[in-house]
Amino acid sequence: MALTAEIVAELAEYLENAELGACAVPQISLAHPTIDEADGYAIQHEIRRRKMARGHRIVGVKAGLTSRAKMRQVGVDTPSYGFLADYFAVPDGGTIAAKELIHPRVEPEFAFVLKDDLHGPGCHVGNVLAATDFVMPALEVIDSRYENFRFDLPSVVADNSSSSRFVLGGRCLALEGLDLANTGIVMEKNGEPFSYGAGAAVLGHPAAAVAMVVNLLARRGEGLGAGTLILTGGITEAVSVAPGDHVQLRVQGMGSVSVRFA
Ligand code: OOG
Ligand code: MG
Numbered sequence: 066m067a068l069t070a071e072i073v074a075e076l077a078e079y080l081e082n083a084e085l086g087a088c089a090v091p092q093i094s095l096a097h098p099t100i101d102e103a104d105g106y107a108i109q110h111e112i113r114r115r116k117m118a119r120g121h122r123i124v125g126v127k128a129g130l131t132s133r134a135k136m137r138q139v140g141v142d143t144p145s146y147g148f149l150a151d152y153f154a155v156p157d158g159g160t161i162a163a164k165e166l167i168h169p170r171v172e173p174e175f176a177f178v179l180k181d182d183l184h185g186p187g188c189h190v191g192n193v194l195a196a197t198d199f200v201m202p203a204l205e206v207i208d209s210r211y212e213n214f215r216f217d218l219p220s221v222v223a224d225n226s227s228s229s230r231f232v233l234g235g236r237c238l239a240l241e242g243l244d245l246a247n248t249g250i251v252m253e254k255n256g257e258p259f260s261y262g263a264g265a266a267v268l269g270h271p272a273a274a275v276a277m278v279v280n281l282l283a284r285r286g287e288g289l290g291a292g293t294l295i296l297t298g299g300i301t302e303a304v305s306v307a308p309g310d311h312v313q314l315r316v317q318g319m320g321s322v323s324v325r326f327a
Contacts, residue, residue, distance in 0.1 A: 066107065067099040077111035080224050083210040089167050092211040092220040102143075105222030106285070112225055113148045125149040125294030126282075127174075127205065128274035129226035132266040135172070138302040143218050144268070146278045147226030149294065155206075157234030160325045163308045166208040166229055171306055171324065172299030173252040173314045175245065175264060175271045176203035176233050179293050183275070185283030193272040193279075194240055196291075200271075202235035202250075202316040204324055205296050207303060231296060234322025235314075246270045249317040250300055255310060260301035271297035 068076070076093055083090045093108075094100050113123060129135070129145045136142040155161055163169065180198035208229035209216060221227060245264040252260045264271050274297035279289055289295065306312060306326045313323040 066103045067101055068097060068104045068107070072097070073104065073107045073111055076223060077108045077115060080108065080210055081112045081115055084229070087165055087167050089212045090210055092216045093223060094217050094220045100219040102219055102222060105219035108223035109147065109225050110285070116150050122151040123148050124151050124154065125296070126278055126289065127226060127228055127231070127296035128278050128298040129221070131268050131274045131277070131298030132300055134262070134266065134302045135299040139214070139216070139221070141216070141218050141221060144274070144277050144298070145218065145222050145226050146281055147228040149228060149231060149296070153228060153230050155230050155232045155324060157232055157322050158324070159232065160327045161206065161230055163306070163326045166206070167210065168214060169206050169208045169229065169306050169326070170214070170303035171312045172205050172207065172303035173250050173260070173262065173301055174203045174205050174296045174299060175267070176201050177271070177275055177295045177297065179289060179291050179295070182288055182290050183279045184288035185280035188276045188279040188283070190270055190272045190276055193275040197240050197272070199237045199239055200243070200245065201233055201237040202314055202319050202322045203296055204232040204312060204314050204322055205299065206230035206232070206324070232322055232324045235316055235320030238319060245272070248319065251315045252301060252304065253313045253315070254304050254306070259304050262300040264300065266300045267297050274298050
């Protein structure tokens with residue numbers, strides 16, 4: 066940690082105001098060049114505390130930068146996590162007012178819901194598979210609060226890993242009989258295929274992304290409780306969207322989920 070508690074609190078307020086006001090700001094490492102990853106998480110957890118203090122519920126977590134395609138797109142190659150607040154949820158087929166966001170992008174993901182608690186360190190794919198209640202297709206809408214979607218690892222972690230909205234849909238299935246690593250996906254924008262992939266793009270298996278988040282949370286003495294929702298990270302690069310756009314994700318054997326921007 067390079068920053069004082071006072072600066073951490075100040076940067077949390079600054080980034081949360083950028084989110085709530087849908088207004089882009091310079092990445093925080095420009096003014097604070099010594100900031101490290103632990104500072105980033107301290108700021109993120111302070112934003113989470115601020116939301117809870119105002120009565121928001123934290124409904125889950127998201128893994129970020131878990132596929133090569135995502136790492137390449139933003140130029141950061143370390144996986145991370147963020148939290149999901151209640152008001153991030155958008156119904157399947159729902160509409161998001163683009164003016165609530167800065168420069169949204171949409172990415173295809175899997176969502177896991179736990180039936181048992183998970184704690185690290187040392188959490189592995191087997192623990193995650195045993196603790197999973199069901200999985201389903203998801204679209205994550207990310208919206209970096211930084212100008213031009215440009216950031217380094219500490220800055221994006223502080224900005225809650227660009228979390229803004231998520232959509233769950235399709236079929237919710239138990240893992241038995243599913244081969245998520247070999248499950249194909251197609252993401253379409255306005256009816257045209259935009260990107261293709263399979264679950265293995267996410268750290269070899271999407272369950273590995275859940276284990277990664279659990280092990281990162283263990284550094285702060287936290288774990289994930291039964292019932293927690295986890296988004297495992299973009300399988301392919303994210304697509305930029307503007308008012309009028311419609312994005313649909315189709316997942317092999319698991320149905321589809323979609324969202325529209327107005
Ligand atoms: C960081 C968030 C990454 C994912 O699924 O990889 C993320 C970003 O790309 O802005 O949510
Ligand atoms: Mg994501």
